[in-house]
Amino acid sequence: MFPLGRRQYAEDAEDKIHAGKFGSLEFVLKNDLCTGCGTCVGVCPNNAMGMRKDEKRGIYHPELDYLKCTGCGLCSKSCPGYKVDFKELFLEIFGETPPLNTNGFLLGNYIKCYSGYSTDPDIRYNSASGGLVTQLLLFMLNEEIIDGALVTGMKGSSPLESNPSIAKSREEIIGASRSKYCPVPANIMLKEILHSEGKYAVVGLPCHIHGVRKAEQSIKKLREKIVLHMGLFCSHTDTFLETEYLLHRLKVKSDNVSEIAYRGKGWPGMLTVKLKTGDEINVPFHKWIRTHAYCMFIPRRCLLCCDHSAELADISFADAWLPEFENDSVGRSLAVTRTKCGEEILQKAAASKEIEVMEIDSVRVAESQKMMRFKKNSLSCRLLLFRSLGRKIPAYNRDLPKPSLADFPRSGIIFINRYIASKRSLWNLLEMFINLQSPLERIYAKAVKNAPRGSK
Numbered sequence: 400m401f402p403l404g405r406r407q408y409a410e411d412a413e414d415k416i417h418a419g420k421f422g423s424l425e426f427v428l429k430n431d432l433c434t435g436c437g438t439c440v441g442v443c444p445n446n447a448m449g450m451r452k453d454e455k456r457g458i459y460h461p462e463l464d465y466l467k468c469t470g471c472g473l474c475s476k477s478c479p480g481y482k483v484d485f486k487e488l489f490l491e492i493f494g495e496t497p498p499l500n501t502n503g504f505l506l507g508n509y510i511k512c513y514s515g516y517s518t519d520p521d522i523r524y525n526s527a528s529g530g531l532v533t534q535l536l537l538f539m540l541n542e543e544i545i546d547g548a549l550v551t552g553m554k555g556s557s558p559l560e561s562n563p564s565i566a567k568s569r570e571e572i573i574g575a576s577r578s579k580y581c582p583v584p585a586n587i588m589l590k591e592i593l594h595s596e597g598k599y600a601v602v603g604l605p606c607h608i609h610g611v612r613k614a615e616q617s618i619k620k621l622r623e624k625i626v627l628h629m630g631l632f633c634s635h636t637d638t639f640l641e642t643e644y645l646l647h648r649l650k651v652k653s654d655n656v657s658e659i660a661y662r663g664k665g666w667p668g669m670l671t672v673k674l675k676t677g678d679e680i681n682v683p684f685h686k687w688i689r690t691h692a693y694c695m696f697i698p699r700r701c702l703l704c705c706d707h708s709a710e711l712a713d714i715s716f717a718d719a720w721l722p723e724f725e726n727d728s729v730g731r732s733l734a735v736t737r738t739k740c741g742e743e744i745l746q747k748a749a750a751s752k753e754i755e756v757m758e759i760d761s762v763r764v765a766e767s768q769k770m771m772r773f774k775k776n777s778l779s780c781r782l783l784l785f786r787s788l789g790r791k792i793p794a795y796n797r798d799l800p801k802p803s804l805a806d807f808p809r810s811g812i813i814f815i816n817r818y819i820a821s822k823r824s825l826w827n828l829l830e831m832f833i834n835l836q837s838p839l840e841r842i843y844a845k846a847v848k849n850a851p852r853g854s855k
């Protein structure tokens with residue numbers, strides 16, 4: 400295996416690159432545009448690619464065995480790292496581009512929005528929010544709409560690493576519930592979908608869904624096998640350093656951890672760390688999520704991401720961060736249906752009483768997501784900053800609002816936070832940095848709330 404971008408190729412590798420077969424992937428790795436989604440590995444018909452953990456930066460990136468590569472170019476064509484043609488994909492999937500108003504800009508195309516939960520109290524209590532994703536997968540499996548689902552649990556052998564898999568039983572689907580705030584190369588599992596009989600649902604972050612949709616453009620078989628794309632809202636994910644930092648604060652050595660869960664145990668949930676000694680540590684969500692909320696351990700590529708609500712999914716799911724659900728101690732999710740098929744499956748599951756859903760206004764969904772406005776409104780600012788530093792940026796083929804002055808200091812603070820958090824020697828000061836920033840954060844949130852953009 401040869402890490403891409405480091406120019407340690409087999410003899411004929413340079414020729415293949417110049418022939419343009421995997422030039423885009425080389426471009427992605429060299430310019431740090433990889434989301435770590437795993438699509439390139441999942442679609443490679445020659446098993447020429449694998450994901451490798453970069454211990455220092457706490458992310459995954461692909462590597463290529465040039466001796467196995469035939470230069471088919473499928474990896475490059477499917478990679479969402481350097482380009483996602485939103486206009487083309489919107490038209491292909493929904494037959495139209497999103498409405499030209501603030502909600503269309505924030506949420507993309509949608510049919511209806513719901514709040515809801517699984518009617519199974521255990522599933523609801525042990526999921527990320529209301530357990531809608533897990534319960535819908537179980538419903539589809541029972542009804543034989545799917546034979547399995549691409550989900551992500553944690554590795555038994557290496558408990559701090561995510562474990563994408565194809566779940567084919569009730570136990571496997573439930574075992575993979577809850578959100579994983581660490582790198583997840585979910586789309587490596589497209590390989591198994593391609594090589595198995597049957598129909599599948601895929602669950603993923605927006606960048607996973609981008610990779611799946613791009614791969615489906617080139618691989619008809621994949622398009623036929625995946626019957627439902629279930630997207631999770633995503634402000635950003637975290638590098639492995641976030642988990643390392645949390646363990647550092649808890650004074651736990653990573654070798655002593657037998658299991659970790661970032662959510663679950665009601666709403667908004669707990670970080671649960673199980674130790675090999677049999678002890679268990681629980682930290683309430685609001686206490687540990689601060690470093691995530693302040694983007695301390697945000698992967699570089701997430702700074703350039705334009706999708707918060709998984710705009711290319713059939714249904715997208717979110718936490719119900721709304722004041723009316725604040726005192727709900729068990730949990731509630733939000734769902735945004737975007738395609739006829741997504742809407743039908745949600746309605747069928749509701750009719751079977753496996754889930755309880757209530758229609759809500761799309762404005763309420765947008766209001767529930769504080770980070771979404773910042774992420775979408777200020778993306779142009781970050782793209783501009785990267786470009787002015789001579790860095791390459793991804794192409795999206797979609798309209799973005801012009802940057803406002805307020806976006807620059809806020810984006811600048813994120814760059815500083817990332818820098819500080821990348822230095823382990825400064826970890827004891829991170830909480831202090833966050834406390835210093837809280838008042839500024841409130842002023843910015845107010846300014847952004849009063850100035851919705853993206854509408855025409």
Ligand SMILES: Cc1cc2nc3c(=O)[nH]c(=O)nc-3n(C[C@H](O)[C@H](O)[C@H](O)COP(=O)(O)OP(=O)(O)OC[C@H]3O[C@@H](n4cnc5c(N)ncnc54)[C@H](O)[C@@H]3O)c2cc1C
Binds near residue numbers: 583
């Ligand atoms: C990194 C990250 C950032 C998020 N950011 C936001 C946000 O800003 N706003 C918001 O409202 N919601 C966000 N979510 C989504 C939210 O946490 C819940 O996933 C969503 O509300 C669905 O809840 P549920 O109870 O229905 O899910 P569950 O029933 O618990 O099912 C969750 C499903 O997602 C899969 N999964 C978990 N983590 C990952 C991952 N990292 N990559 C791929 N698949 C995964 C699991 O395998 C499972 O199938 C984020 C999730 C993640 C993982």
Ligand code: SF4
Binds near residue numbers: 428434435438
């Ligand atoms: S397909 Fe995904 S993992 Fe592969 S290079 Fe592109 S962004 Fe990275």
Ligand code: SF4
Binds near residue numbers: 705
């Ligand atoms: S912010 Fe974008 S690139 Fe980062 S994990 Fe979320 S969907 Fe993927």
